[in-house]
Amino acid sequence: MKERRNDNNRRAFKMVQASSNRRTLHLNAFAYSLTTFGASLMTGVFSFYYVKLFLNKYEISESWFQISQVVYLLWNAINDPLFAYFQDNSNIAVFRQRRLSILYGAPIFAVSFLFPWFPWRDYEKNDWLCGVHLMVTLSFYDALYTFVLLAQCALFAEISTKYEDRILLTNWSQIAKTLGATSVFFTEFISNSMQNFQAFQMCCVLIAFVGWLSMTYTGRNVHTHQDAMFEKQKSESLLEPEKIQLSLYNSFKQICFEKNFLCFIGTNFLMVFHIQYLVSFLAILGDQLIPDDDISSFSRKVVYGSTQILPQVLVLLLSSTVSKIGYYSLMVCSFYLKLILASLMFLLGPTHTWFIAFFLLLDCGLSNAVFNFANLPLSDIIDDDQQRHQRKSPLSSSVFGFNALFTKPAQSFAPMLVVSILNSHGYTEIKHGTASEDQSEELHAAMFNILCLLPIAIAVLQLIVWRPYSIRSSHKIVPVHLEN
Numbered sequence: 001m002k003e004r005r006n007d008n009n010r011r012a013f014k015m016v017q018a019s020s021n022r023r024t025l026h027l028n029a030f031a032y033s034l035t036t037f038g039a040s041l042m043t044g045v046f047s048f049y050y051v052k053l054f055l056n057k058y059e060i061s062e063s064w065f066q067i068s069q070v071v072y073l074l075w076n077a078i079n080d081p082l083f084a085y086f087q088d089n090s091n092i093a094v095f096r097q098r099r100l101s102i103l104y105g106a107p108i109f110a111v112s113f114l115f116p117w118f119p120w121r122d123y124e125k126n127d128w129l130c131g132v133h134l135m136v137t138l139s140f141y142d143a144l145y146t147f148v149l150l151a152q153c154a155l156f157a158e159i160s161t162k163y164e165d166r167i168l169l170t171n172w173s174q175i176a177k178t179l180g181a182t183s184v185f186f187t188e189f190i191s192n193s194m195q196n197f198q199a200f201q202m203c204c205v206l207i208a209f210v211g212w213l214s215m216t217y218t219g220r221n222v223h224t225h226q227d228a229m230f231e232k233q234k235s236e237s238l239l240e241p242e243k244i245q246l247s248l249y250n251s252f253k254q255i256c257f258e259k260n261f262l263c264f265i266g267t268n269f270l271m272v273f274h275i276q277y278l279v280s281f282l283a284i285l286g287d288q289l290i291p292d293d294d295i296s297s298f299s300r301k302v303v304y305g306s307t308q309i310l311p312q313v314l315v316l317l318l319s320s321t322v323s324k325i326g327y328y329s330l331m332v333c334s335f336y337l338k339l340i341l342a343s344l345m346f347l348l349g350p351t352h353t354w355f356i357a358f359f360l361l362l363d364c365g366l367s368n369a370v371f372n373f374a375n376l377p378l379s380d381i382i383d384d385d386q387q388r389h390q391r392k393s394p395l396s397s398s399v400f401g402f403n404a405l406f407t408k409p410a411q412s413f414a415p416m417l418v419v420s421i422l423n424s425h426g427y428t429e430i431k432h433g434t435a436s437e438d439q440s441e442e443l444h445a446a447m448f449n450i451l452c453l454l455p456i457a458i459a460v461l462q463l464i465v466w467r468p469y470s471i472r473s474s475h476k477i478v479p480v481h482l483e484n
Contacts, residue, residue, distance in 0.1 A: 028159050029169050031222040033176035035102055035152045038214030039145075040180025041207045042113040044308045046141065047279040048184050049194060050116050051415055054134050055284075056431060057197070058123045062423050064131025066416055072138040073412035077405060079146050081252075084401020087151060088251075098158070101151035103219025109144040110212040116141075117204045146404065148215065154396035157379040158224040164323070166379055171319050174372060178312030183207050185305030193283075193301065251398050254389055255381075256406075259468060261399075264377050265406045266465035267331070271371045273410035274458050278364045280415050282307060284422075285447050286360060288430070294353040303357050310361060311368030318369065327376045328472040332463070334370045338363065339459035346452035350444065356451070363455055378403060380471045421446060 054060045060068075086095040094100045115137040123130045156169055187207075191200035255261055283304055290300070322330055345359045378399060386394045419427075425446040429435035435443070 025160065025165060025168065028222050028224075029172040031218050032152065032155055032159065032169060033172040034214040035148070035218040036173040037176035037180045038106070038211035039109075039149060039152075040177045041183045041211045041214075042110070043145070044181050044184045045187055045204065045207060046113060046116070047276070048283065048304075048308070049187075049200075050137070051280040051419075052283055053116060053194070054130065055419075057194070058119065058127075058130045058133075059125045060123075060130045060134060061126035062419060062428070064126070064128065065134065065419060068131055068134040068138060069412040069416045071135045072142065073409045075139045076142060076408040076412065079143050080150070080401045080404035080408060081398075082401075083147050083150055084397040084404075087154065087397035087401075088395050098151040098155045098224070099219050099222050101219075102148050102215055102222075105144055105148040105151070106212050106215035106219060109148050109215070110208040112137075112141040112144045113208050113211070114204060117201050142408075150397055150400055150404070152218070153375060153378070153400040155222060155224060156375045157382045157394060157396040157399075159222075163376075166376060167319055167323055170373065170375070171316060174312045174315040174319075177372070178309060178316070181308035181312055182305075184308040185301075188301045188305050193297075193304075251395050252402065255385055255395070255399055256402050258381075258385070258388075260377075260384065260471055261381055261402075263466060263469040264381065265403055267462050267469075268374060268403060269407045269410050270458050270462050270465070271367065271374070272407045273414045274367050274455065275371055276411045276414040277418055277454065278307075278360075278367060281418055281450075282360055282364060285451060286357065288444060289350060289356050289447055289451070290353045295357060299357075303361055307361055307364040310365035311372065314365055314369035315372045318373075322373060322376070326472060327373045328466075328469060330373065331370055331466060334366055335459045335462045335466070338366060338455050339463075341366075342452050342455040342459065346456070350448040359451070377469070377471065384471060418450065421450065 054065065086092075087098070087101060088096075090096050094104050116133070120129055120133055156166065159169060160166065183203075187200065187203045190203055191197070194200050286300065286304065295303075318330065341359060341362060345355065348355055350356070382394045382396050382399045385391070385399065422443070425443045426435050426439035427443055429439055430443055
């Protein structure tokens, strides 16, 4: 009887502990998701409007635009591994503790978001100061975006190593991102597609303020087991400063030359390239390929706004599928679907304007939805790296930072390539209203080819690069949890 009573007591204790752990996980997930909400508010508007703003309103020259993108590319290559190194190895709390990185980085991140929307003077056509403005904007914004979001990505891997818990984090994050994605939708209507520029600026100020408040909540309320380990690791690192330098070199060599990491960064580079092309040029392509006579102004705004919301809805709908078949199979299926849809659009031709609108919506929704599951393979790579090299704590920021080192240049390559193609086919003349009918037709043909052939090429390359990836069964395996 006594043994049975003890068994019942132990069982009851475990149930209470499990319930407490679950509640803590949900509280952490909610706090984690608010950074997603704030970042989504700002990033959606920034990515959707900055190219259109500098090309069409500020009238930046192509040379200054390309120079700015090259500077942005080089800065991207430096800041991601630099911040990753400090966040994984520094003895300074604001770097090492993820929540403090978010807490203190949030207000500066909000300020960096406001940089492009306020011109430094009334720009003349091809003004050199406009080029400097774009360079500073991209570098400043990316530095704070990297600092804050890199810490949040590390939180994703460190809050829990359970696959089902990470799916829960993804769901919370996508609900937040769905709400945050409405920023483009409302900004389109309030500013009348940026035609009322003062209203657009006021929207951006409000978005920055709400984004800062949201991320501040994360910085004050999210907690992981890594916080408790910080003081111990700090004292050890102070005793062995030379070991930190060695670990940086070794971690780069061990992480970046691992097969699964190489497969992922190749695939992710193509995803980032595709998504950056879509968010930067969707409105430009849509305005040119879909005449005002074929689609009303209201419908056009709904389509543009929906491209930010649809991906988040798709992620929520696909979460149960990912739990069953795993992210590897889902990504393969999405690449085949993208290939089929783009091929069908190419065969239909440019005269079916409603199909073009539907294709833009689907292409943007599907590509962004799959990209939102990218933290799952990266987290598996972090777990695999920790077990493979028997590390005391995971190099979460380093893995995410090295991933960004190789994939973020795609954010510069995509605008550079597409702007170069468009300008070579008369986009500058179209923009200034001096293009002939033949130039207009040539530009529309080039735009339609970009619309269809670029996704086809990307899908084929992704299928080839992603195939050797071997961590395919993490959704079936119960991992060795760090918290145990």
